[in-house]
Amino acid sequence: MSDGYYSSKKTDDICEDVCGKQDSRVALSMSRLKCILRGLDLKTYIFLFVVVPLGVFGLYLHGQKISYFLRPLWESPPKPFHIIPHYYHENASMETLCRLHGWGIRESPRRVFDAVLFSNEVDILTIRWKELYPYITQFVLLESNSTFTGLPKPLVFASNRDKFKFIESRLTYGTIGGRFRKGENPFVEEAYQRVALDQLIRIAGIENDDLLIMSDVDEIPSAHTINLLRWCDNIPPILHLQLRNYLYSFEYYVDNKSWRASIHNYHVGKTRYAHYRQADILLSDAGWHCSFCFRYISDFIFKMKAYSHYDRVRFPHYLNPKRIQDVICKGANLFDMLPEEYTFKEIIGKLGPIPHSYSAVHLPSYLLNNADKYKYLLPGNCQRERG
Ligand SMILES: *[C@@H]1O[C@H](CO)[C@@H](O)[C@H](O)[C@H]1NC(C)=O
Numbered sequence: 001m002s003d004g005y006y007s008s009k010k011t012d013d014i015c016e017d018v019c020g021k022q023d024s025r026v027a028l029s030m031s032r033l034k035c036i037l038r039g040l041d042l043k044t045y046i047f048l049f050v051v052v053p054l055g056v057f058g059l060y061l062h063g064q065k066i067s068y069f070l071r072p073l074w075e076s077p078p079k080p081f082h083i084i085p086h087y088y089h090e091n092a093s094m095e096t097l098c099r100l101h102g103w104g105i106r107e108s109p110r111r112v113f114d115a116v117l118f119s120n121e122v123d124i125l126t127i128r129w130k131e132l133y134p135y136i137t138q139f140v141l142l143e144s145n146s147t148f149t150g151l152p153k154p155l156v157f158a159s160n161r162d163k164f165k166f167i168e169s170r171l172t173y174g175t176i177g178g179r180f181r182k183g184e185n186p187f188v189e190e191a192y193q194r195v196a197l198d199q200l201i202r203i204a205g206i207e208n209d210d211l212l213i214m215s216d217v218d219e220i221p222s223a224h225t226i227n228l229l230r231w232c233d234n235i236p237p238i239l240h241l242q243l244r245n246y247l248y249s250f251e252y253y254v255d256n257k258s259w260r261a262s263i264h265n266y267h268v269g270k271t272r273y274a275h276y277r278q279a280d281i282l283l284s285d286a287g288w289h290c291s292f293c294f295r296y297i298s299d300f301i302f303k304m305k306a307y308s309h310y311d312r313v314r315f316p317h318y319l320n321p322k323r324i325q326d327v328i329c330k331g332a333n334l335f336d337m338l339p340e341e342y343t344f345k346e347i348i349g350k351l352g353p354i355p356h357s358y359s360a361v362h363l364p365s366y367l368l369n370n371a372d373k374y375k376y377l378l379p380g381n382c383q384r385e386r387g
């Protein structure tokens with residue numbers, strides 16, 4: 001009877017009496033059970049039958065949050081970037097701007113290639129290409145009939161190509177068949193598509209010393225940043241771009257920590273298209289990164305399924321259109337996740353919804369010039385169409 005189930009000496013004694021008088025084995029074990037149950041006081045019952053199951057259920061619901069919250073304990077932040085200041089004013093000459101950055105000025109600007117893997121972001125692609133249009137030699141776009149998660153996907157660019165007549169003469173468009181491997185890590189399909197994109201960039205005619213922008217469609221460098229880099233001499237061979245992070249629209253400014261976009265001084269045989277960290281230098285305030293900036297609720301659902309982090313859709317109700325609409329208007333998290341940060345201070349600072357921003361200053365010019373068409377991206381317009 002001394003198996004640790006008893007919470008107090010007193011109940012132990014009572015059971016000693018009852019249990020001592022049994023002989024048959026079955027009766028003995030029955031009465032043991034009774035003893036055990038009787039031996040427990042109310043608090044222990046509550047603990048066993050209420051607190052423990054609730055705790056297990058809570059872990060099931062919020063395990064991910066707990067592990068994210070404890071992230072600072074098991075993961076240290078990556079080596080910080082060397083951030084370089086960025087100077088710009090529309091009225092300052094290029095010579096002045098290059099000099100302020102410690103760079104020389106060229107006789108003629110470099111050629112610039114913009115290369116993206118496309119999924120279904122037609123609006124954001126339009127805003128991107130209109131922003132970059134004056135400075136891009138070739139727009140390179142690759143699209144697959146598979147998402148990174150191996151779901152079949154229509155060739156959305158192909159069926160919207162007539163919307164992009166303005167760059168048609170500078171477009172190198174390619175398609176690639178998906179591999180459709182079940183249960184594979186989505187990052188493998190993504191890597192496969194990036195290798196194909198490398199070939200397409202060569203086909204587009206890139207040469208040594210041209211500039212190549214490597215970024216997702218929704219990571220938009222500002223036009224003046226690209227103009228600066230094509231005119232100045234002795235810029236770093238690989239430069240990451242610090243972009244302002246927005247979520248759902250330009251109403252929700254998250255932070256300025258987007259760094260994955262990069263610009264490369266191209267070298268045949270050496271430069272490889274990638275979307276991870278490739279150098280230590282980060283140019284400050286170089287554009288916008290608008291994640292999940294979609295017009296239709298159906299696009300949110302598609303993206304949540306097609307996303308390389310599909311495991312974040314832990315419950316089917318995450319894909320409910322009404323819930324998605326509520327989440328957007330609150331500035332909350334679609335996956336009910338905690339902020340991905342490396343220090344407790346930053347996690348706590350970012351808990352809860354993203355505050356609304358009412359500034360629409362310094363946004364892509366095409367967006368403001370066509371505000372009626374892209375209203376949903378501007379402050380005060382969180383309602384989305386079903387699609
Ligand atoms: C731009 O520069 C010109 C000539 O230097 C000056 O007259 C003008 O006021 C400047 N504009 C702004 C907005 O600073």
Ligand SMILES: *[C@@H]1O[C@H](CO)[C@@H](O)[C@H](O)[C@H]1NC(C)=O
Nearest residue numbers: 145146152153175176177178
């Ligand atoms: C995807 O594209 C490849 C190559 O064009 C084709 O062979 C394949 O049937 C397509 N698959 C789907 C599901 O559309």
Ligand SMILES: *[C@@H]1O[C@H](CO)[C@@H](O)[C@H](O)[C@H]1NC(C)=O
Nearest residue numbers: 083242255256257283284285
């Ligand atoms: C980035 O944002 C932080 C916090 O809002 C701010 O303190 C910092 O100055 C910003 N950095 C740049 C380069 O804009």
